Amino acid sequence: MKNQFDPYSNYLATMKKIGYVPRKEATQDDYNRIGFMSGLEVHQQLLTKKKLFCHCPAGIFHGDDEYDAEVIRHMRPTLSELGEYDGTALMEFKTKKEIVYRINNENACTYEVDDTPPFLINREALDIALEITILSKFNVVGEVHITRKQYLDGSIPTGFQRTAILGVEGEIQLKNKVVRLIQLSIEEDSCREISDIGHRRIYKTDRLGMPLIETVTYPDMVNPDEVKEACDYIRFLNRSTGKVRTGMGAGREDVNVSCKGGTRVEIKGVAHTNWIPELTHNECYRQWSLLRMKDELLNRVKDIDAWKIEYAYLDLNEFTNNYPAIKYAKDNGYKILAVNLKDFKGILSWFNQPDIMFAQEISDRLKVIACIEKPNMIHSEMKEQVLTEADYSVIKKHLSFNDEKDAIIVFWGPEADIACALETIEERCKMAFQCVPNETRKSFENGTTIFERVLPGADRMYPDTDSMPIPLTKEHIDNLGKNIPDDISDRLAQFIAWGIPEDTYHYLLSKNLFPYIKQAIESGADPKKAGVLFGHNLKFVEGHYNQAKGFTYARIVEMIQFCLKNNFQSPLGEMMLPEVYQYPEKDFESVLKTINFKKYSKEDLISKIKVLSSEFDKEARVNTPKNKTDWVMGKIRPLAIGNINLSELKSLVENSIK
Amino acid sequence: MENTDFFQGYKGRSLDVLKKFNVRVWGQAEMNTTRGEFKGTILPRSSNDDDEHIVMKVITGYNIGIDINTIIDMKEVGYKKANYAIPEKQFPYTEGLPHVKLFGTGGTIASRLDYRTGAVIPAFSPGELYGAVPELADICNLDTEKIFAVFSENMGPQQYIELAKAIGREIENGIDGIVIGHGTDTLHHTGAVLTFMCQNLPVPVVLVGSQRSSDRPSSDAALNLQHAMKTAGTSDIAEVLVCMFGPTSDEYGLLHKGTRVRKMHSSYRSTFRTIGDTPVAMVTTKGVTPIKKDYNKRRNDRNVIIKPYFSDKVTMVYYYTGMKPDVIDAIVDAGYKGIIIVGTGLGHVNKEIYPAIRRAHAAGVHMYMTLQTIWGYVQMYVYDTGRDMMAMGIIPAGNMLPEVGYIKLSWALGQTDDPEEVKKLMLTPINDEITEREPYNGYLVYQGGVPEVEDFIRKVRK
Incomplete structure (x- = not known):
C-alpha cells in the first residue's frame, strides 16, 4: 500500500495518547487517574486423603498419555435456577467442542465421568475448609447447600462444579488497610487440560474432584502491589493451618481487574503471585485503552447500530499471497475470506497491551469461539505488512474498501466454521463501540493476557439435586474454632517483636514456619537466631540441597533443642542443617561427626x-x-x-x- | 394466591420465624444473626428437609442455609419472584420430514427444577423441547401428548393399558413413528408389555429416557431424544424398541428389542443392554444402522392389533438359599394366580419348598421358571431336581428374562385362566422374548484388568 500509514507508529502513538505508563514508573496517582480496581479469587487445594465427593485418592497425578480409557462428552447449556440461560453457556455451545476425558483407574472412578452420583461430602475436607473460614473471620453459614456451577468448557465432565458456600463477609488485615472478603466456598477441583485443537479438547481427570477452597475478596485493592500483598496474605493464612497442599498448582488465583468506566475482567489461573502486579497493571491499561479507542470510534461512526462488516470469499486463483499460513489454509482446502471493517483504520493497530495491538483480540476470539487455530488471520495493520498491492486490488474487486478510512482482515478456516467466524468478528468489532467485553483471560508470564471465554454470571448456579443440605451445629463450629492458628497479622507483629529480620517474613509465612520458630523459642532458643536459622539458613539449604523423604520442619526444632541441651553455640545449627535436611534419620551425634565437630572446653x-x-x-x-x-x-x-x-x-x- | 404460597416448603419452626418477621419466599431479606449478617433472596425449601433452617440465595448466586436459632432479626427489603420456564418456541413445521408423536409418561427426559422436593420435574411441550433441543426440528415434525406423569417405578397395569390404547389410536391416525419418554428404571418392563399389547406394528415405537436429567449440561437426554426421533421417523424397524446410549460417551445409541433389554447399572449412561442376543441396530443423528438382519419391517397399512390385557395377580419369587415354604404358601393364600420363579443356575430351588409348590399347583397357580443368572437358558432336565419340579407343575421359560416373564404372565392371565392356553401364550414368542439360539456374541461381560480387555478399552471407547 502506498499511503504513509505505518501501523507500528500508530501503535506507539495510541499508547502515548491513552497515557500508558510502564509499571516501574507508575505511581498511585496514575492508578487513581485510570481508576485501578481489583479483587481476588484465591483457590487452595486441601490436604486430604480422598477426593471431595468420591472415594478416589487425592493428589495422585499421571502423565498425559498414561490413561486406561477415554470418554467423549458434549456440553449443552441448560437453564439456571432463576430461569435464564447464561452468556458463556451459549458461547461455549456455539463452539460445538468434542470433549475427550482421559481416565486412569488409579485416581478416577465412575463418579468423575458422571456415571455415578456423588457420595456424601468428605468431612475431613469440610472441617479443614471450615477452620479456614473461621480463621478468615467469615460469618459461617448455618447449613451448607451444595450448588452446581455450570462450566461448559468441559473442564468438569458433569458440566458443572459442585460447590458450596461456608462463609460470607470476612476480612483480612494488610499492612496498611483492611481488605473485605465476600465469601469462602468449598468446591471440587477441575480437570487438567492436555490440548485444545480445533473442535477437540482433551482433559485428564486426575485432579478432578480434589477438594479445593476459594476465597473471594471485594475489589478493595487500588494498585498492583496491593493485589499481590492481599494474595500472599490469603495464601499464607491458608497454609498456616498446615492442612493444605503446597507445590505446583496447589494454589491458584483468579484476579479480577477493572478501570474507571471499564468492566470486571477475570484473569484466570495465575500460577505465581509474582505475576500479579504486571498482569493487573497491563489489564487495567488494556481496558483504559479500549475505552479511549471506543471514544475514537464513536467520533467516526455516527450510527453504530447500522455498522456491520462487509465480507467476500476470495477466489484462490486470484488471491496469490504466499504467506505460510495462507498456503497452509489453501493446502487444507480452507475457505479464505476478506472482511472490510468500515472506519476502522488505525483501530487494528491500536495499543492494547505491551507489544500487542487490538487486532489480537479478534484473532483470539476466532481461535476460541470459531475453533480456528492460530494463525487464523492477517490484516492491513500488521507490524510487518503481509498483504501486497496485488492482494489489495483483488480485495477491492469484491469489497468497497477505502484505504483512507477502513481496515481489512483476511481470515481462513474450514467451511463449517466460517459462519461462526464472521459472527465472531462482527461481534467483537461492535463491542468496540460499546464497552470492555465481560470476559475471562488467560495469563502469561510476561504480564500479558489473551481472551479465554465470556465471563459467566450468577445465572449459572443451580441447586445440586443429588445432595442434601448439611447443617453446621454451633458445637461443631465452636470445636473447630478452638484449634485455629493465629492470624497472619498477629504473626507478623510477633516476628517484629522477636527482632527477626523483615526479609525472612515472606519465606517464613509461605512455608508456615511460625509454629516451629515459636516452639524453638519456647525451648529456650534466642528468638532472632531461631528466626534467622529458619528464614535465611533453611531457605539457602532448600535451594541447594535435596530434601530427604522423611524430612519435616519438626526435625529442625529437635536439632535446636539438642544444641540447647548440650549448650552448643551458634552457628553450629547452621552447619548441621544441610546434613539434617538430607539425612533426617541420622542421630545428631553422627551429624556432628560428619561435619567434623569436636567438643572442646x-x-x-x-x-x-x-x-x-x-x-x-x-x-x-x-x-x-x-x-x-x-x-x-x-x-x-x-x-x-x-x-x-x-x-x-x-x-x-x-x-x-x- | 393462598397464604401458604408465600412460604413454599417451610413448616414448623422455620415457618414460624418467617411469619414472625414478615418475610416471604422470593423476598430479599437482610438477617442479623449470632454468626453475623446475611443478605439474599429467600428460596423455597424442600419439604423433606428439616424445619431448623431457612434457605437463601446470596448475591453471588450460591445458596446457603441459615440456622433459625441464630436469627436475631430479619427484614424483607424487596421481592422478586423467579420465573422458571424453558423458553417456549414454536416447533417449526418442515414439509417432507416424518411426523412423530411423542408421548410423555414422566421421567427425566426433559425436566426442570421442583422446589418442593428439590428434585426435577418434567418439561414437555413441543415448544419447550424445541427450546431445549432445537436440533429436533431437523429430524421430524413433532407432536406431543402428556398421557400421565409418573415416576418410572410407579408405572403399572393401568398406565400400560392406557399407553397401548394411545399407541393404537395414533397409528390409526397415520403417524410415521412414536416415541415414548419414560423413566429409565422400568423402561424394559414397559418395552416388554408394549411388545405384547401392541402387535403387528406398522411403524416403530421407541421408548427413550435419560440417565442424567436434562437440567445438566452433560445430560444424555438431548442426544437420546434425537436418536429416538430419528429412529421413529426414518427407520424401517417396526417394533417396540428401547433407544439408549451404546457407550457412556456421546457417540451412538443402541436400539434394543423391548423383550430382550435390561437395565444393568444404577447410574451409567450405557446401562441398557440386550441380553442373550445383539441389539437390533445402532443409531446416530445421521441415521439407523441395523445390526440384526431379521426384524419386522415398516408397512404402510395401519393394521395394528392392540391387546390391552393385564392381570394384577402375578408375582415374582427370587429364590434364595434357606427359603421356607411359607413364602410360597402366603402368596397362594393371598390369591395370586401366577408366579415367576427366579431360580439359581439352570433353574433350581431347594427341596424344602417342594410341598409349597405342590400346594400352589394344586390351587391352580401358574408357575414358570426363569434365571438369576440373567444370561442362558433354563434347563430342568439335567438334574433330577429339575425333573421333580417340572413334575410339580413348574414350566421352564427358556431364556426369557425374569421381568419379561412377569410381564408376559400378567398379560397372558389377563386373557385366560386355562393352563394350556396360558402355556401356549407364554412359550410362543411374540418378539424374541424366548429365542431359539443364543449367538456367541450374545454374552459379553468383559473383565477389567485382563490385559487384552484393557487394551481394547484404551483403543475403543466402550
Whole structure:
C-alpha cells in the first residue's frame, strides 16, 4: 500500500495518547487517574486423603498419555435456577467442542465421568475448609447447600462444579488497610487440560474432584502491589493451618481487574503471585485503552447500530499471497475470506497491551469461539505488512474498501466454521463501540493476557439435586474454632517483636514456619537466631540441597533443642542443617561427626590459642596485634564453633595475645 | 394466591420465624444473626428437609442455609419472584420430514427444577423441547401428548393399558413413528408389555429416557431424544424398541428389542443392554444402522392389533438359599394366580419348598421358571431336581428374562385362566422374548484388568 500509514507508529502513538505508563514508573496517582480496581479469587487445594465427593485418592497425578480409557462428552447449556440461560453457556455451545476425558483407574472412578452420583461430602475436607473460614473471620453459614456451577468448557465432565458456600463477609488485615472478603466456598477441583485443537479438547481427570477452597475478596485493592500483598496474605493464612497442599498448582488465583468506566475482567489461573502486579497493571491499561479507542470510534461512526462488516470469499486463483499460513489454509482446502471493517483504520493497530495491538483480540476470539487455530488471520495493520498491492486490488474487486478510512482482515478456516467466524468478528468489532467485553483471560508470564471465554454470571448456579443440605451445629463450629492458628497479622507483629529480620517474613509465612520458630523459642532458643536459622539458613539449604523423604520442619526444632541441651553455640545449627535436611534419620551425634565437630572446653581452647599465638610469633613477617588476632581467630574458629559463642572467642583471643 | 404460597416448603419452626418477621419466599431479606449478617433472596425449601433452617440465595448466586436459632432479626427489603420456564418456541413445521408423536409418561427426559422436593420435574411441550433441543426440528415434525406423569417405578397395569390404547389410536391416525419418554428404571418392563399389547406394528415405537436429567449440561437426554426421533421417523424397524446410549460417551445409541433389554447399572449412561442376543441396530443423528438382519419391517397399512390385557395377580419369587415354604404358601393364600420363579443356575430351588409348590399347583397357580443368572437358558432336565419340579407343575421359560416373564404372565392371565392356553401364550414368542439360539456374541461381560480387555478399552471407547 502506498499511503504513509505505518501501523507500528500508530501503535506507539495510541499508547502515548491513552497515557500508558510502564509499571516501574507508575505511581498511585496514575492508578487513581485510570481508576485501578481489583479483587481476588484465591483457590487452595486441601490436604486430604480422598477426593471431595468420591472415594478416589487425592493428589495422585499421571502423565498425559498414561490413561486406561477415554470418554467423549458434549456440553449443552441448560437453564439456571432463576430461569435464564447464561452468556458463556451459549458461547461455549456455539463452539460445538468434542470433549475427550482421559481416565486412569488409579485416581478416577465412575463418579468423575458422571456415571455415578456423588457420595456424601468428605468431612475431613469440610472441617479443614471450615477452620479456614473461621480463621478468615467469615460469618459461617448455618447449613451448607451444595450448588452446581455450570462450566461448559468441559473442564468438569458433569458440566458443572459442585460447590458450596461456608462463609460470607470476612476480612483480612494488610499492612496498611483492611481488605473485605465476600465469601469462602468449598468446591471440587477441575480437570487438567492436555490440548485444545480445533473442535477437540482433551482433559485428564486426575485432579478432578480434589477438594479445593476459594476465597473471594471485594475489589478493595487500588494498585498492583496491593493485589499481590492481599494474595500472599490469603495464601499464607491458608497454609498456616498446615492442612493444605503446597507445590505446583496447589494454589491458584483468579484476579479480577477493572478501570474507571471499564468492566470486571477475570484473569484466570495465575500460577505465581509474582505475576500479579504486571498482569493487573497491563489489564487495567488494556481496558483504559479500549475505552479511549471506543471514544475514537464513536467520533467516526455516527450510527453504530447500522455498522456491520462487509465480507467476500476470495477466489484462490486470484488471491496469490504466499504467506505460510495462507498456503497452509489453501493446502487444507480452507475457505479464505476478506472482511472490510468500515472506519476502522488505525483501530487494528491500536495499543492494547505491551507489544500487542487490538487486532489480537479478534484473532483470539476466532481461535476460541470459531475453533480456528492460530494463525487464523492477517490484516492491513500488521507490524510487518503481509498483504501486497496485488492482494489489495483483488480485495477491492469484491469489497468497497477505502484505504483512507477502513481496515481489512483476511481470515481462513474450514467451511463449517466460517459462519461462526464472521459472527465472531462482527461481534467483537461492535463491542468496540460499546464497552470492555465481560470476559475471562488467560495469563502469561510476561504480564500479558489473551481472551479465554465470556465471563459467566450468577445465572449459572443451580441447586445440586443429588445432595442434601448439611447443617453446621454451633458445637461443631465452636470445636473447630478452638484449634485455629493465629492470624497472619498477629504473626507478623510477633516476628517484629522477636527482632527477626523483615526479609525472612515472606519465606517464613509461605512455608508456615511460625509454629516451629515459636516452639524453638519456647525451648529456650534466642528468638532472632531461631528466626534467622529458619528464614535465611533453611531457605539457602532448600535451594541447594535435596530434601530427604522423611524430612519435616519438626526435625529442625529437635536439632535446636539438642544444641540447647548440650549448650552448643551458634552457628553450629547452621552447619548441621544441610546434613539434617538430607539425612533426617541420622542421630545428631553422627551429624556432628560428619561435619567434623569436636567438643572442646574453654580451657582447651585457651591453651590452643596460646600454642597458636607462639606459632604466629615464629612465623609472622609483619607481627602486629591485629594481624595476630586475625590469624589466630582464623585457625581457632573452626574448632571453636559450637563450643563457644564467637564474640566471646574473640575476646579470649584478644586477651590471650595481649 | 393462598397464604401458604408465600412460604413454599417451610413448616414448623422455620415457618414460624418467617411469619414472625414478615418475610416471604422470593423476598430479599437482610438477617442479623449470632454468626453475623446475611443478605439474599429467600428460596423455597424442600419439604423433606428439616424445619431448623431457612434457605437463601446470596448475591453471588450460591445458596446457603441459615440456622433459625441464630436469627436475631430479619427484614424483607424487596421481592422478586423467579420465573422458571424453558423458553417456549414454536416447533417449526418442515414439509417432507416424518411426523412423530411423542408421548410423555414422566421421567427425566426433559425436566426442570421442583422446589418442593428439590428434585426435577418434567418439561414437555413441543415448544419447550424445541427450546431445549432445537436440533429436533431437523429430524421430524413433532407432536406431543402428556398421557400421565409418573415416576418410572410407579408405572403399572393401568398406565400400560392406557399407553397401548394411545399407541393404537395414533397409528390409526397415520403417524410415521412414536416415541415414548419414560423413566429409565422400568423402561424394559414397559418395552416388554408394549411388545405384547401392541402387535403387528406398522411403524416403530421407541421408548427413550435419560440417565442424567436434562437440567445438566452433560445430560444424555438431548442426544437420546434425537436418536429416538430419528429412529421413529426414518427407520424401517417396526417394533417396540428401547433407544439408549451404546457407550457412556456421546457417540451412538443402541436400539434394543423391548423383550430382550435390561437395565444393568444404577447410574451409567450405557446401562441398557440386550441380553442373550445383539441389539437390533445402532443409531446416530445421521441415521439407523441395523445390526440384526431379521426384524419386522415398516408397512404402510395401519393394521395394528392392540391387546390391552393385564392381570394384577402375578408375582415374582427370587429364590434364595434357606427359603421356607411359607413364602410360597402366603402368596397362594393371598390369591395370586401366577408366579415367576427366579431360580439359581439352570433353574433350581431347594427341596424344602417342594410341598409349597405342590400346594400352589394344586390351587391352580401358574408357575414358570426363569434365571438369576440373567444370561442362558433354563434347563430342568439335567438334574433330577429339575425333573421333580417340572413334575410339580413348574414350566421352564427358556431364556426369557425374569421381568419379561412377569410381564408376559400378567398379560397372558389377563386373557385366560386355562393352563394350556396360558402355556401356549407364554412359550410362543411374540418378539424374541424366548429365542431359539443364543449367538456367541450374545454374552459379553468383559473383565477389567485382563490385559487384552484393557487394551481394547484404551483403543475403543466402550
